[in-house]
Amino acid sequence: MEENYNKVNNIDGTVYVKDRKIVIRNPVGNGKYATILPPINGELYINGEKVTKQSIIKAVDIIDFKGLKEKAQRLIDIRFNDDKTEAYISITYNKELVYYLKDSKESNILSLDVDVEEGIDAPIITESELFTLLKDKGISYGIDNEIIKYIVSSREIENKLIAQGIKEKLPIEDKINVFFNSNNKLEIDENTEKIDYREFNSITSVKANEVLAEIIKGENGVDGKNVFSQRIPGKAKKKSNFSAGQGCKIKDNLIISTISGKPYFSKNTIGVEPIYVLNDDVTILSGNIKFPSSVQINGKVTEGMKVTAGGSLAIKNGVFAGFIDAKDTSEITGNIVNSKVEVGGTNLIKEKRVKALKEIKNDLESLLKNSIYLKDNNLIKSNITDGMIIKSLIETKYKNIPKTCIKIISNAMQDNCYNSIVVELAKSKLMGAAPSTIKDINEIENIIYQVAKELEDLENDVITTSDLTIEYAQESEISVTGDINIIGKGLFTSQLNSSGNINFCLKSSVCRGGHLKSGKLIKASIVGSDSGVFTKLEVDKDGEINVDVAYHNTIFIIGNKKYILEKPSKNVHAYIDKDGSLIVDKLLL
Numbered sequence: 001m002e003e004n005y006n007k008v009n010n011i012d013g014t015v016y017v018k019d020r021k022i023v024i025r026n027p028v029g030n031g032k033y034a035t036i037l038p039p040i041n042g043e044l045y046i047n048g049e050k051v052t053k054q055s056i057i058k059a060v061d062i063i064d065f066k067g068l069k070e071k072a073q074r075l076i077d078i079r080f081n082d083d084k085t086e087a088y089i090s091i092t093y094n095k096e097l098v099y100y101l102k103d104s105k106e107s108n109i110l111s112l113d114v115d116v117e118e119g120i121d122a123p124i125i126t127e128s129e130l131f132t133l134l135k136d137k138g139i140s141y142g143i144d145n146e147i148i149k150y151i152v153s154s155r156e157i158e159n160k161l162i163a164q165g166i167k168e169k170l171p172i173e174d175k176i177n178v179f180f181n182s183n184n185k186l187e188i189d190e191n192t193e194k195i196d197y198r199e200f201n202s203i204t205s206v207k208a209n210e211v212l213a214e215i216i217k218g219e220n221g222v223d224g225k226n227v228f229s230q231r232i233p234g235k236a237k238k239k240s241n242f243s244a245g246q247g248c249k250i251k252d253n254l255i256i257s258t259i260s261g262k263p264y265f266s267k268n269t270i271g272v273e274p275i276y277v278l279n280d281d282v283t284i285l286s287g288n289i290k291f292p293s294s295v296q297i298n299g300k301v302t303e304g305m306k307v308t309a310g311g312s313l314a315i316k317n318g319v320f321a322g323f324i325d326a327k328d329t330s331e332i333t334g335n336i337v338n339s340k341v342e343v344g345g346t347n348l349i350k351e352k353r354v355k356a357l358k359e360i361k362n363d364l365e366s367l368l369k370n371s372i373y374l375k376d377n378n379l380i381k382s383n384i385t386d387g388m389i390i391k392s393l394i395e396t397k398y399k400n401i402p403k404t405c406i407k408i409i410s411n412a413m414q415d416n417c418y419n420s421i422v423v424e425l426a427k428s429k430l431m432g433a434a435p436s437t438i439k440d441i442n443e444i445e446n447i448i449y450q451v452a453k454e455l456e457d458l459e460n461d462v463i464t465t466s467d468l469t470i471e472y473a474q475e476s477e478i479s480v481t482g483d484i485n486i487i488g489k490g491l492f493t494s495q496l497n498s499s500g501n502i503n504f505c506l507k508s509s510v511c512r513g514g515h516l517k518s519g520k521l522i523k524a525s526i527v528g529s530d531s532g533v534f535t536k537l538e539v540d541k542d543g544e545i546n547v548d549v550a551y552h553n554t555i556f557i558i559g560n561k562k563y564i565l566e567k568p569s570k571n572v573h574a575y576i577d578k579d580g581s582l583i584v585d586k587l588l589l
Contacts, residue, residue, distance in 0.1 A: 072122035085165035168224035171237035245271025344481030391435035
């Protein structure tokens with residue numbers, strides 16, 4: 001009975017919250033006093049002293065809780081666009097927040113918890129306050145009074161356009177309306193097997209006094225003003241640079257042709273090139289065609305006839321045993337059979353001169369080196385003159401030197417160069433019996449110096465490249481300063497020489513026999529045949545060759561290195577490796 005009595009009389013003290021008031025009960029007997037822990041949002045005072053940690057409390061203690069209050073708030077945000085011609089305002093109204101004690105269960109240890117309730121609203125901004133705010137922000141132009149009235153009567157203000165300036169008006173540049181088609185490129189899909197050229201008008205022609213274009217005058221930009229009343233300066237339009245070129249004039253903003261010919265639009269200039277158009281074949285009846293500018297032949301060039309164009313050349317129905325000479329980028333559709341085609345004009349001749357001079361320079365440097373070696377090592381009899389040594393070497397080891405001299409002389413004559421020192425030296429020192437008259441090996445050094453000097457002068461000239469597009473060539477010679485693009489069935493035993501690239505545009509194009517020489521790249525589809533016809537593909541030492549399918553006896557030449565394909569292969573890629581070796585990557589068919 002005594003043990004049960006003790007349990008009844010030892011009761012811990014308690015504490016709880018009821019109706020926002022703290023109620024405390026003291027312990028009974030040896031029970032523990034209640035403890036209390038203050039809340040985060042509010043302050044707890046025991047007998048006038050603020051407590052911040054768990055504390056023992058008694059019924060006689062005076063407990064005071066002071067809840068926090070967050071004042072009602074009005075948050076205002078004003079933002080601008082990039083050029084400050086628009087100002088936007090957002091206002092958020094937050095009500096007052098009052099924190100109070102939350103009712104709790106009775107326990108020996110109590111951690112006070114609080115709840116929150118909304119109090120009074122933040123006052124709506126007044127017109128006076130709003131205008132003062134705008135003034136403080138420097139906003140003085142384009143204020144919207146209707147939006148002001150709305151703002152002072154509503155609590156829902158989000159991203160409202162409160163002020164709007166005037167944006168600068170951008171200038172309107174001069175432009176031109178061109179009334180002719182200046183782009184006559186023919187687009188070829190590599191999978192296209194058949195092309196109808198009958199509808200392709202390769203050269204647009206105009207008559208004199210036709211309106212070719214209209215210049216539409218623009219306007220200068222107009223000043224703007226931002227919401228701070230600051231001027232935003234408008235930009236002036238660019239100075240008009242449209243002009244009339246050859247064969248045209250400007251009248252009342254119109255560009256009018258003054259001659260008949262081919263119109264062009266290049267570098268903001270409208271002009272007319274004179275052009276000769278023949279709507280027939282080139283035959284004995286028409287005579288040879290020689291024209292200082294562009295030529296269009298809407299027929300074929302027949303046996304023995306010659307067409308010379310000082311500009312571009314377009315031939316519709318092929319060339320048969322004829323001769324073609326054009327200065328600018330040209331196109332020949334149909335077949336080219338047993339003919340000679342040159343595109344590049346004087347630039348082509350200059351390129352030939354450069355190649356021949358480089359060739360003779362390399363040979364002469366090697367000749368000089370060998371001559372010195374023979375003399376220095378006493379490998380010749382003492383009564384043999386330098387001239388006899390040089391003549392002997394030319395006749396045995398350097399047989400190409402006289403042939404190259406002939407090319408140099410011929411090229412110089414074609415280029416109307418009649419005062420070439422190299423030509424005179426070639427005649428007097430390097431051909432026939434002339435080398436035997438050389439008294440000292442140093443005379444070769446002088447020839448090399450003159451060759452280098454002439455090369456430098458030629459290479460300083462700007463050589464304009466011109467391209468050629470063809471369909472098919474058979475037993476023909478074709479030389480071009482730019483690219484040669486084959487857009488038809490291909491080539492048969494023809495000689496092609498391009499300073500740029502040689503491109504076969506169709507997967508079905510075939511190259512059988514002949515010799516293709518390119519300065520940079522040869523990209524071919526099918527080369528050679530099952531019968532193993534010899535076909536040469538040659539590029540300069542920095543060039544490369546790509547062939548989809550190549551048959552045996554296809555010869556790859558890069559610089560002075562050669563490779564003969566022994567078995568039919570595909571995906572052939574020939575190039576010079578870093579170590580100077582000729583590499584031919586391939587897969588066997």
